[in-house]
Amino acid sequence: FNFNLLVVSQRGLGKSTLINTLFNKDLDSISGKSPANSQALAEKLEGVNLEDGEHGENGTNGGIGNNESNNNDSSGLHASVKINAATTTIEENGVNLRLTVVDTPGFGDAIDNTDSWKPIVDEINLRFDQYLDSENKINRSFEDDNRIHACLYFIEPTAHYLKPLDIEFCKQVHEKCNLIPIIAKSDILTEEEITVFKRRIKKQLDEAHIQLFQPPQYGFDDEEAIQASHELFDNMPYAVVGSTDVVVSKDGRQVRGRSYPWGVIEVDNSKHCDFVYLRDLLISQYLEELREKTSKVLYERYRSEKLSK
Amino acid sequence: FNFNLLVVSQRGLGKSTLINTLFNKDLDSISGKSPANSQALAEKLEGVNLEDGEHGENGTNGGIGNNESNNNDSSGLHASVKINAATTTIEENGVNLRLTVVDTPGFGDAIDNTDSWKPIVDEINLRFDQYLDSENKINRSFEDDNRIHACLYFIEPTAHYLKPLDIEFCKQVHEKCNLIPIIAKSDILTEEEITVFKRRIKKQLDEAHIQLFQPPQYGFDDEEAIQASHELFDNMPYAVVGSTDVVVSKDGRQVRGRSYPWGVIEVDNSKHCDFVYLRDLLISQYLEELREKTSKVLYERYRSEKLSK
């Protein structure tokens, strides 16, 4: 079955790396994945991005949506957001999953980012419309569910507050898809800074009445599962680090992480960052909840609003 | 004598911390500074900023130039840059220095940052004009040299390229004051990423014909001084980390730094970041060069352009 993940970030917050860390190069299961597929994802996206000149060292043309079809602005003055998608098959819990990552290069990268959320909201709506049309067909097949099941939104780790653009984007999107904001490149923050930053972010989101995807807190039969579910919820927004590089940890283990002169941060170590929580939420535990909420709540809301116009 | 430092950064890149690290809480000389003065600098600036609501947890109003006198935009849509200045006396190499830090909160923080460099260039010009006027007086006193002697520009450590706003700002300012771009919060980057990032930045600056302040590479009498001067130059743009917190290093020393679960980064350790180079350039070694170049080259250029109109 399909899982469609929208990923929104300004350039340089480790988006490609995180996609790879989540889906491609998981050390545990790398033998179970076909190399062709596991290589595919972020590189497929980058392959699509090639016209941005990301692979050349040509400065301002790199990945800031300098695409001729939208505008002639090569100075990066105006927002120019592109929508790219890449699909691959991954195996999770013995199930084959057709994963599509929808990328939005250009978001937040220009000098003037007014309305840069608009092409992204259009894309979410487009996919809802596609589903609506297919529902009305006589011979309908629900294999092609292209609706966005979750939106991973990257917050810059300033340690202060959400930026105006962050709040604007979240407002525009939270009622249309499951919003999962994450603090990107959280290895820039100390444990204390993360605690303060998370509290402020949650307060700002509350004050703006922005709804986040919440893993269900009920229906568990054992204490351990309840505990795990609470932990998953309390740690939001997750402070994540991504890396597909294998480095040697302080105590000599081979781990995925980043090696600095002052120490080695381990991606899969929950004492170093919340990556494992994000992976649990997005992949191993709540994939089905994400799809269900999209289908039963978010899509239904869109459909009834659209049909009642 | 006066030293006037313009500091330009989007919010959250550690600007206040770096100002303090450079000027206030230097562990070596802290006993030599009057507590009243040494406390003063970044807090004076923040005191001026208080109306931004920086000290309250009120989200988007925090430090993004939401000032009533400029515009009514409290959503952070349009750029609203303020110019704040704070002055203190510091002692360096036995000389008393009247240091003024000119801060520019709001730069780069809005959704639309078009022309956000303009109030800053106006400020530089205004200070040149003040000097021009005072030169024309009959009883002139050159004690009040308020011209900007250097501009510290904070580059976001994305590890990719300079952003369009960075390039735009540098273009507008490099011929008016000594431009010293730095890579902020460089503890987010591995050594390898820093090397690549510095190379790309230099290439982009070259291609845009942007001139940086270069410490003079001549006139040294001994090999060691020549060597040190080369090192100072080759390491630009400096990758800096700031901190006034005292933490315990891996080998038990008390150091200024940041403590993470995976290790402790030391601000004054040149193997961890370039902070000591920046401090040498700005304070201990080339202060006089910065003032001279301002007075003999940059100001003269401004003066002749202005008088020939």
Ligand SMILES: Nc1nc2c(ncn2[C@@H]2O[C@H](COP(=O)(O)OP(=O)(O)O)[C@@H](O)[C@H]2O)c(=O)[nH]1
């Ligand atoms: N400090 C830190 N750097 C990261 C992290 N993830 C990726 N990077 C680095 O950030 C740079 C940009 O990463 P990339 O994934 O290309 O960012 P993107 O532009 O958002 O796609 C690369 O040098 C990565 O190695 C992270 O979690 N922490």
Ligand SMILES: Nc1nc2c(ncn2[C@@H]2O[C@H](COP(=O)(O)OP(=O)(O)O)[C@@H](O)[C@H]2O)c(=O)[nH]1
């Ligand atoms: N990782 C990292 N964090 C820093 C650095 N300098 C300051 N910070 C932290 O970043 C946050 C914002 O710092 P601040 O100086 O207020 O930033 P400003 O908004 O640019 O003035 C604080 O939590 C600081 O402790 C640095 O060099 N590296």
